[in-house]
Amino acid sequence: MATSTGLKRKLKSRLTSSRKKPKTKHLTSDELPWKTVATPKEAGIASDLDGILGLEEVDDVEVVYEETEGGKVIRFKVVEETVPEEEDVQVEEEEKVAGPSTDLLLEDNQIREHTPIDFKSLLPDWHPFELHSQLYHALRNQGFTSPTPIQSKAIPVAFKGKDVIGVAQTGSGKTLAYGLPILHHLLSNANPTQLKQQKRPLKALVLAPTRELALQVSSHLNACLNSFSENTVVDVNREDADGNPVLSQSQSKKRKEKGKNKEIVPVQSKPKGPPLVSVAAIVGGMSSQKQRRILDRGVDVLVATPGRLWDIIQEDDDLAIQIRALRFLVLDEADRMIETGHFAELDNILRLTLRLATEEEIEPQLSGDNELSNPTRDDQSLPNPLQTFIFSATLSKDLQRNLKKRSRPKYKSKNTKPASTLDDLVMKLDFRDPEPEVIDLSPEGGVVSTLKESKIDCLSNDKDAYLYYFLLRYPGRSLVFLSSIDGIRRLMPLMDLLEINAFPLHSQLEQRQRLKNLDRFKSTANSVLLATDIAARGLDIPAVDHVVHYQIPRSTDVYVHRNGRTARAMRDGFSLLMCAPDERRLVRALMGSLGRREDEIPEMSVELYLLDKLKARIQVARQIDSAQHKIKKENHEKNWLREAADAMEIEIDSDLGLSSEEESKGLPTKQKRKQTQAKTAALKAELKSLLAQPLVARGVSTKYITSGSRSIVDDFIAGDYHETMLGMKKTQAGQDVALPKKKRPKVVKEEYEEWNGISAEC
Numbered sequence: 159m160a161t162s163t164g165l166k167r168k169l170k171s172r173l174t175s176s177r178k179k180p181k182t183k184h185l186t187s188d189e190l191p192w193k194t195v196a197t198p199k200e201a202g203i204a205s206d207l208d209g210i211l212g213l214e215e216v217d218d219v220e221v222v223y224e225e226t227e228g229g230k231v232i233r234f235k236v237v238e239e240t241v242p243e244e245e246d247v248q249v250e251e252e253e254k255v256a257g258p259s260t261d262l263l264l265e266d267n268q269i270r271e272h273t274p275i276d277f278k279s280l281l282p283d284w285h286p287f288e289l290h291s292q293l294y295h296a297l298r299n300q301g302f303t304s305p306t307p308i309q310s311k312a313i314p315v316a317f318k319g320k321d322v323i324g325v326a327q328t329g330s331g332k333t334l335a336y337g338l339p340i341l342h343h344l345l346s347n348a349n350p351t352q353l354k355q356q357k358r359p360l361k362a363l364v365l366a367p368t369r370e371l372a373l374q375v376s377s378h379l380n381a382c383l384n385s386f387s388e389n390t391v392v393d394v395n396r397e398d399a400d401g402n403p404v405l406s407q408s409q410s411k412k413r414k415e416k417g418k419n420k421e422i423v424p425v426q427s428k429p430k431g432p433p434l435v436s437v438a439a440i441v442g443g444m445s446s447q448k449q450r451r452i453l454d455r456g457v458d459v460l461v462a463t464p465g466r467l468w469d470i471i472q473e474d475d476d477l478a479i480q481i482r483a484l485r486f487l488v489l490d491e492a493d494r495m496i497e498t499g500h501f502a503e504l505d506n507i508l509r510l511t512l513r514l515a516t517e518e519e520i521e522p523q524l525s526g527d528n529e530l531s532n533p534t535r536d537d538q539s540l541p542n543p544l545q546t547f548i549f550s551a552t553l554s555k556d557l558q559r560n561l562k563k564r565s566r567p568k569y570k571s572k573n574t575k576p577a578s579t580l581d582d583l584v585m586k587l588d589f590r591d592p593e594p595e596v597i598d599l600s601p602e603g604g605v606v607s608t609l610k611e612s613k614i615d616c617l618s619n620d621k622d623a624y625l626y627y628f629l630l631r632y633p634g635r636s637l638v639f640l641s642s643i644d645g646i647r648r649l650m651p652l653m654d655l656l657e658i659n660a661f662p663l664h665s666q667l668e669q670r671q672r673l674k675n676l677d678r679f680k681s682t683a684n685s686v687l688l689a690t691d692i693a694a695r696g697l698d699i700p701a702v703d704h705v706v707h708y709q710i711p712r713s714t715d716v717y718v719h720r721n722g723r724t725a726r727a728m729r730d731g732f733s734l735l736m737c738a739p740d741e742r743r744l745v746r747a748l749m750g751s752l753g754r755r756e757d758e759i760p761e762m763s764v765e766l767y768l769l770d771k772l773k774a775r776i777q778v779a780r781q782i783d784s785a786q787h788k789i790k791k792e793n794h795e796k797n798w799l800r801e802a803a804d805a806m807e808i809e810i811d812s813d814l815g816l817s818s819e820e821e822s823k824g825l826p827t828k829q830k831r832k833q834t835q836a837k838t839a840a841l842k843a844e845l846k847s848l849l850a851q852p853l854v855a856r857g858v859s860t861k862y863i864t865s866g867s868r869s870i871v872d873d874f875i876a877g878d879y880h881e882t883m884l885g886m887k888k889t890q891a892g893q894d895v896a897l898p899k900k901k902r903p904k905v906v907k908e909e910y911e912e913w914n915g916i917s918a919e920c
């Protein structure tokens with residue numbers, strides 16, 4: 159142990175070093191520190207884009223794909239690593255021996271105090287849980303001063319070793335409701351000496367339905383570890399040249415540059431010891447080699463989507479064996495996993511977690527010949543009891559009731575059929591707890607109290623104009639849900655032409671692009687995300703102001719989860735349903751199954767005069783889009799024709815003005831093409847002029863601002879005038895909805911005395 163003075167001096171040096179952020183430098187591919195190495199041809203290494211994609215495998219080189227005006231550009235970000243100073247290493251060694259220190263208070267990412275922290279007075283609401291000190295630090299750093307209701311209820315139950323089925327409204331902190339008990343258990347039971355000697359076995363598996371949600375859960379859990387104890391926590395999704403985990407950015411230490419004038423030589427800082435607890439994500443669409451390496455190294459908590467995980471399990475017997483001995487299993491948004499087509503994979507993974515009675519053998523439904531070894535175990539052979547947590551904002555009451563009644567799984571033998579519905583699947587889960595605890599905090603009617611709902615009734619064809627109106631009228635971060643990818647593809651060019659900052663998100667985009675679009679949406683205050691329901695569940699995007707249901711969601715659960723992207727963590731939020739005449743029936747059914755009436759959702763008020771002006775813009779934008787589409791299609795056909803002619807060694811007109819031949823094939827002549835191009839240019843000029851015209855509400859005089867039937871001078875003085883719609887007040891969307899109709903009092907059937915005919919007395 160160091161003396162207190164010695165420790166102080168070293169801490170000071172850490173103070174300076176911890177402020178240093180790793181620098182990043184943009185380089186071209188030629189500037190990277192290449193080294194020529196021979197690779198076997200058969201391996202097909204780096205055949206992709208001349209090795210550029212392979213670069214993702216290189217530590218500290220981040221490949222960034224950017225759309226620019228000149229086309230797609232690939233950039234390389236090189237993160238300069240730091241070499242820890244001897245003093246830092248010494249402090250870390252000391253801390254390692256002493257265990258996680260409680261004498262550093264990290265606030266605003268800086269070490270402020272050097273006294274033991276009294277969490278009892280700093281976090282009184284958390285104190286009764288007696289969490290590991292590292293978690294207290296993390297909660298404090300993140301400003302989570304008190305537990306949310308689901309955390310208050312679920313954490314003590316989980317600490318008792320019980321299985322938990324948690325149902326709570328969207329954005330209510332369910333991730334930490336299961337995450338904190340898991341991390342507490344792992345931190346409290348970690349044995350640093352043992353970790354150094356052997357590969358850590360997998361202890362917790364969190365299954366999530368979408369890649370984005372899995373990555374988010376993983377970073378949420380990592381944030382609870384990385385806030386403190388710099389030497390004990392690493393981001394295992396990053397690794398050094400030897401495949402060792404690299405300390406996360408907050409842990410970067412001072413570096414020694416190798417030569418001032420030289421090119422950057424990335425220097426790897428070796429971790430000073432294995433992390434106490436590590437969390438990693440395994441999802442589709444990202445480098446599977448890297449993910450396999452992470453697994454080979456060993457990880458404590460794995461957050462995964464079922465598809466990619468099952469792919470890996472099929473080739474990795476060791477992982478399958480580890481899953482059989484899990485300590486924690488979590489199904490996050492289990493109901494959605496059933497919908498995403500991952501059902502068979504999920505079913506197979508869950509089969510691995512079942513207890514096996516000595517006489518029974520259960521085999522997962524493996525495809526191919528790569529059968530897993532399946533050791534028969536009885537209940538007693540389990541080293542640790544498995545604890546199962548199922549969390550969602552929507553789990554049917556029937557399912558919750560059934561879960562309470564059951565205990566042992568229904569899987570009996572390897573011939574058992576896979577489950578076919580969520581109820582079926584969850585009922586087959588092998589809860590070790592004879593009475594799993596159901597905690598249901600879901601709000602009545604499925605709506606979070608801080609959410610304001612509204613509705614616009616309009617024709618299908620007018621939805622674009624209403625959406626455009628809404629986006630201009632209420633700037634902010636708007637998440638627009640569409641039910642099809644085609645719908646997004648149609649709307650995106652319109653948004654571009656109308657100069658709306660919109661990004662698409664759907665399953666047919668590359669994973670890299672999905673994450674990038676999500677990031678752009680997160681970091682742009684006034685932006686729109688046009689998304690399918692892959693964005694409906696679990697995504698925790700800070701400050702989404704509005705959710706727009708461009709099409710009516712296909713189920714109540716989807717409605718609840720889509721709405722849940724706004725009004726999170728007790729913040730205000732707004733949702734708008736766009737309802738075409740043929741969708742009214744669906745809205746009625748939707749509200750009915752939430753135990754509500756259709757007219758409980760108030761109408762959004764719309765300035766029709768301005769809407770008409772916007773319709774004119776939309777019309778021109780649509781014409782441009784269709785003309786551009788036509789040109790694109792023609793170019794495509796032209797290219798096809800040229801290639802076909804080349805292949806057949808036929809000579810065609812140099813400019814493809816194939817005149818008669820062309821016309822006979824239905825292709826436009828050169829003249830016609832020119833006409834289309836000229837028409838498009840004229841339309842673009844028209845749209846440009848329409849976009850430049852100010853949007854002035856009816857009755858507003860821009861010449862004499864104090865006159866007109868709608869004087870705008872007071873708004874100017876008060877500073878609450880709308881910047882793009884003159885004459886409108888700058889209001890929040892929630893202020894422009896009519897009050898919801900009051901619930902009609904329930905008709906209480908009066909009990910009448912049985913009618914026995916006119917009495918003799920009358």
Ligand SMILES: Nc1ncnc2c1ncn2[C@@H]1O[C@H](COP(=O)(O)OP(=O)(O)OP(=O)(O)O)[C@@H](O)[C@H]1O
Binds near residue numbers: 302304329330697
């Ligand atoms: N105790 C807390 N105090 C304040 N904020 C918290 C607390 N716990 C979690 N949060 C924050 O609340 C937000 C929502 O948390 P989380 O994503 O876990 O919600 P959720 O219930 O899983 O939502 P969904 O059902 O939509 O998946 C996150 O930004 C999280 O960081």
